[in-house]
Amino acid sequence: MKTLPQRLEVTRLAHRFVSNDRRVIARFFSPGTDSRIRTVIQRVLKLRPRRASTLLADILTNFESRHRDVRQVFVDHFEKVRQHVPHGAQLDDQRRLLIGAYFTMEYAIESAALFNPSIVEAPQQDGVPQGGKRFLMSLRATGEGHVSSIVFRCGVIDRDNRITFEAVSHYARRLKVVEDRYYEKKLFSLKLLEMGAFNDTVSAVLDRVGPRYTLAELNEAIDRTREELDSPEDFEKNAENMVWLARSNYLLEVPPDTDPSEIVIFPSTDDESRGIEDVRLVRFKDDNGSVQYYGTYTAFNGFSTLPQLIETKEFLKIKVHTLNGRYVQNKGLALFPRQVGGWYMMISRLDGENLYLMKSDNIRFWNEATRIQAPRFPWEFIQIGNCGSPLETDAGWLLLTHGVGPMRQYCIGASLLDRDDPEKVIGQLDQPLLVPVESERDGYVPNVVYTCGAMIHDDTLVIPYAVSDSATRFATVGLRDLLAHLTSHTAGRR
Numbered sequence: 001m002k003t004l005p006q007r008l009e010v011t012r013l014a015h016r017f018v019s020n021d022r023r024v025i026a027r028f029f030s031p032g033t034d035s036r037i038r039t040v041i042q043r044v045l046k047l048r049p050r051r052a053s054t055l056l057a058d059i060l061t062n063f064e065s066r067h068r069d070v071r072q073v074f075v076d077h078f079e080k081v082r083q084h085v086p087h088g089a090q091l092d093d094q095r096r097l098l099i100g101a102y103f104t105m106e107y108a109i110e111s112a113a114l115f116n117p118s119i120v121e122a123p124q125q126d127g128v129p130q131g132g133k134r135f136l137m138s139l140r141a142t143g144e145g146h147v148s149s150i151v152f153r154c155g156v157i158d159r160d161n162r163i164t165f166e167a168v169s170h171y172a173r174r175l176k177v178v179e180d181r182y183y184e185k186k187l188f189s190l191k192l193l194e195m196g197a198f199n200d201t202v203s204a205v206l207d208r209v210g211p212r213y214t215l216a217e218l219n220e221a222i223d224r225t226r227e228e229l230d231s232p233e234d235f236e237k238n239a240e241n242m243v244w245l246a247r248s249n250y251l252l253e254v255p256p257d258t259d260p261s262e263i264v265i266f267p268s269t270d271d272e273s274r275g276i277e278d279v280r281l282v283r284f285k286d287d288n289g290s291v292q293y294y295g296t297y298t299a300f301n302g303f304s305t306l307p308q309l310i311e312t313k314e315f316l317k318i319k320v321h322t323l324n325g326r327y328v329q330n331k332g333l334a335l336f337p338r339q340v341g342g343w344y345m346m347i348s349r350l351d352g353e354n355l356y357l358m359k360s361d362n363i364r365f366w367n368e369a370t371r372i373q374a375p376r377f378p379w380e381f382i383q384i385g386n387c388g389s390p391l392e393t394d395a396g397w398l399l400l401t402h403g404v405g406p407m408r409q410y411c412i413g414a415s416l417l418d419r420d421d422p423e424k425v426i427g428q429l430d431q432p433l434l435v436p437v438e439s440e441r442d443g444y445v446p447n448v449v450y451t452c453g454a455m456i457h458d459d460t461l462v463i464p465y466a467v468s469d470s471a472t473r474f475a476t477v478g479l480r481d482l483l484a485h486l487t488s489h490t491a492g493r494r
Helices: 034-045 049-066 070-084 093-102 185-194 200-206 215-228 232-248 479-487
Strands: 010-017 024-028 104-108 113-121 133-142 148-157 163-165 176-178 250-253 263-265 275-285 291-300 305-312 317-322 344-348 355-360 368-373 383-386 391-393 396-404 410-417 425-428 455-457 460-467 471-478
Touching: 010 163, 024 070, 034 070, 034 093, 049 070, 049 093, 070 093, 070 104, 093 104, 113 275, 113 455, 113 460, 133 275, 185 200, 185 232, 200 215, 200 232, 215 232, 355 383, 368 425, 391 455, 396 479, 410 479, 425 479, 460 479, 471 479
Parallel strands: 113 471, 148 275
Antiparallel strands: 010 471, 024 104, 113 133, 133 148, 148 163, 148 263, 176 250, 250 317, 275 291, 291 305, 305 317, 344 355, 355 368, 383 396, 391 396, 396 410, 410 425, 455 460, 460 471
């Protein structure tokens, strides 16, 4: 038997992504109560025309170069407060823009940290040199108040595993929710049943809409049903549940002239109000050969977490869905890149400590789970979790893991799952692949290395990883050597 080296050779690359407080988005700003909003509007309306014109010109001079279309932002934010404009007030376009500017603020999306990356093969491979591969990488960007959003970077890995990154745009654009998206009545009803929120009154509402309907149509059906009830007060909780579910499933549209590095997926619902955390991207191939991109993430409202699913083909329109089922719990769900044995599969840590394999015939509903791996080695005695979607190899499914050990140190390890029956763990490293070195130990959360997804390029595993919840680095590992360790008789032994 070939003798394996005691440790795998891991190469840390020079690339390092750090936060940049100059990357800002324009977001809606409210000074507080409706009364204060009305007072601000009245003050703007009292400005003399020349003063208003000069003030708007100064604002545009200061901010048009910082945002792709700040005028449209002002229009959108005016619409959010339009109902507070005094009845009969005469408004021209200039005054609307000026009011909108008072209800706009800049937010530095990554002023605190840029970390927890996930990497996949990009949809577009045109112009890539032979032997290379273009990639798309998501990152968790954290700004003021520790509110997290998702941003993206693109680059190329060449045939010699050298990484070059494409230029980052000067602009950052928060994607807007498309209000007239359609909902599927069947899936909507299943989720309400799971919530214990489906009853005769809810059924009466849904009977008024078609198999596919918009939020406006749902609200109209709710209003019509409310009018017919003897006790509409009892109906309000039902209405609240339906509107909450609709708003938790939404559509984002990417403007056609948008560079990937401009895209910002910022919290859009109450469930996400404190952040969108740790997207695990996967390039998913259907049995018919078509490709879609999915990303599981954690929505956080400051008190509880909600697993969500991103779905897109070419990052032109991005659908966001709630994930449903008795085992959709906790953080860190990672989808397999294809169906296995006719099942969708995910790795999860539903109890906060162990790894589970989940499977389903519906990508949005998960009611089956089997524990496949528990903390085993000293560096993971506290808990384990996945580090992104499993990667398919001839030897099996390569699963990067993270383990939490003494002093709450996070390390990255690896396991190997059977290719046809991923419930079987057929290999596991008894030592971590990556441990925080001295230069990686200090940051927002010390002593952490962590990734949300790696990729295989030829015979090399490319791992983007976060250091201490602050910045992002890269490492590479020879795939053959790694698989040899995982499939040897000593792999996984205490």
